[in-house]
Amino acid sequence: MEGKMSNHIIVFGGDGFCGWPTSLALSRAGYDVTIVDNLSRRKIDVELECESLTPIRPISIRLKCWKESSGRHINHVNIDVSLQYNKIVNLFRDLNPMAIVHFAEQRAAPYSMKSAFHKRYTVDNNINATHNLLSAIVESGLDIHLVHLGTMGVYGYGTAGLAIPEGYLNAFVRGPQGDPKELEILYPANPGSIYHMTKTMDALMFYYYNKNDRVRVTDLHQGIVWGTNTPETMMDEVLINRFDYDGDYGTVLNRFLMQAAVGHPITVHGTGGQTRAFIHIRDTAKCVRLAIENPPSNGDRVKIFNQATETHRVSGLARMVSEQTGAQVRYYRNPRKEDAENNLKVCNDSFLKLGLDPITLQNGLMAEVVDIAKKYEYRCDRSKIICTSCWTQDISPDHTGSEVPVLSQSIKTLPEVEVHLDPIMDSNGTIRIN
């Protein structure tokens, strides 16, 4: 029986920052991996006139090196998932995958806000990509588990002290006779950018296809990823992972560490009072594997995991990096439309129960990021460090380039938030009144 089961996993978007190390980790774990990627992220590098700080190699070179390093073969197919629907259906029928991992979306909030073109590209690309995968699963007639990389940002950050549960919220409304009635609902979506909006729309498509067609879906609401390399990407420099440091694609902690390494002031947007959830890239790869190996059963609702291991206030991260490196912290006008300050608690019981042993900032991997940044500092275009995208027309960009005004804001005195996640729900995942 086991011999007949498919061992194949297709990673859509498997050439990107999360997709590449995930693909290698799955391959090393013994799965047959096919990467589908139209190389859109590399093409956006061309558009933005910016490259990964690390010298990533063409995918064919990467895959040749992987074969030599690991003895494992990964195939690459160039398909635009948002457009080339029939190729997806044919691929499913050819490979009969046990699972597919869906990273094939434009994933930068600032990029999604650059202009009408970028808003429209993000919506068109992300929605059609997700929908094509769902429709192709149904059309193929195969029982394929879809694992999707979502974002913690779908929840928004206005939680008013509530811990964010894993996707579903137990709420009460008054019933017809005035009696409280319990409703389990999808956590109300509150996206903070066009990119995040597409992920909230994805959630509705998962909900519908799961309800109507019983498609098995796991949606991973991921925190902000930090770190660069994984055990697999370190096996050879040719396998090195992407490192984005620019204002559009760079993620906050990696940017701070890189800025410190190259002697650029640490760029805090606004007060730095924003609290966000984080995860190390190595844990991303581990979580995706855990999700694949613990799929929902046929007929189960969409499984939603919060894929985050700790929360931090941005100002706290800046201070920590500054203290460790001596780098200066500068405050910039916030290009985003968001609350200046917030607290955040996140439930992540599901992955902990499945055995995830989280990598946290205390584990010493920050130094590795600094080392990488120093090693490849010669590749850095300092004019790309500052974020030039802005959320609305009345939030004017500071400037382009590195000559930016320093605002007189200072870190507000909100108490530091908990580093450890603190669910308030009971063991059944239920929030109860009384």
Add this chain to the structure above:
Amino acid sequence: MEGKMSNHIIVFGGDGFCGWPTSLALSRAGYDVTIVDNLSRRKIDVELECESLTPIRPISIRLKCWKESSGRHINHVNIDVSLQYNKIVNLFRDLNPMAIVHFAEQRAAPYSMKSAFHKRYTVDNNINATHNLLSAIVESGLDIHLVHLGTMGVYGYGTAGLAIPEGYLNAFVRGPQGDPKELEILYPANPGSIYHMTKTMDALMFYYYNKNDRVRVTDLHQGIVWGTNTPETMMDEVLINRFDYDGDYGTVLNRFLMQAAVGHPITVHGTGGQTRAFIHIRDTAKCVRLAIENPPSNGDRVKIFNQATETHRVSGLARMVSEQTGAQVRYYRNPRKEDAENNLKVCNDSFLKLGLDPITLQNGLMAEVVDIAKKYEYRCDRSKIICTSCWTQDISPDHTGSEVPVLSQSIKTLPEVEVHLDPIMDSNGTIRIN
């Protein structure tokens, strides 16, 4: 001051079943109306090899007749709203409309379920159309009120006895200290088809653009439309409105009345226990005008109206039409994946407060539909009456054509639901526990 205000309204999708009478009503009321329509609905007629029962005329002929009949000019621009973004921006800048009405979506649930092609077309067309309009409003820099035709179907029909409020639900969750906290949330979406899914996704785009860019939006969650003509479309036969009777685009009550008129058995899907909300086409046009004339203020959240005037159980409608006409009622396997039976209460206070005097089934307009159907019976292709779309692969279509099996199901004995809408919320629109 008034002289400087724009009097222009653009009706996107103004050639369709709801768009056409709405455009004429707005024109007659003194607004300058421009219709944007790519004639996609007429092209779908070509695809389905079926036409409106009424002989609708080309749009240029319609508009020429309208000028002669009313003395009012309506312009038509052929733009694919899902694709031709720059034309939309230019049109906004040229016309500076006070409001736009957005009917420009594929609007039939059965059509959206016919095949992967139809699912993908509906998602791609509807999502990009809505997003292009929102993005173009922001890019234009103009303060344009967007009035969108949504559907009651976004709420789903599993309300467990609750009256459906107008878009927003007051719910309670347990706060950090165990105290109940009140949350106002978008009513949890529960779409019943790909078409309905796109409308729930629209709602998230409205929410986001309203939050980030302060776009003023009114979303009309409309019930099932019945009736054909309005005072304006009756001014000349050339102005006659579309009448869909086929299994994809025909709406239930109009189909029953037409079936009775042409001597076809009344086609009940499943038990007929489904309860749905209804509105007459004349009230559609009135409600859109009321929405335009009572816009949200700048900074207001998305205004959501339930655009429905009564609820009926399908079996009750079938029985009523049968009693009035002597037509036979036949029960067919339900092609939809939905609850066999449900109750439904809907709040529609907003339009009633704005002065809407609803047209109900008691008002005698059902006879008018029968008269129209009899007059144009010669145009009916009886092979198109049966619905051939089905929601999942395991719900096999009965047949194509008119030779269909009669199931042995009979009407269940659920009590008849209230015809009058019965809100249970207090005057502030709040549901409270205690």
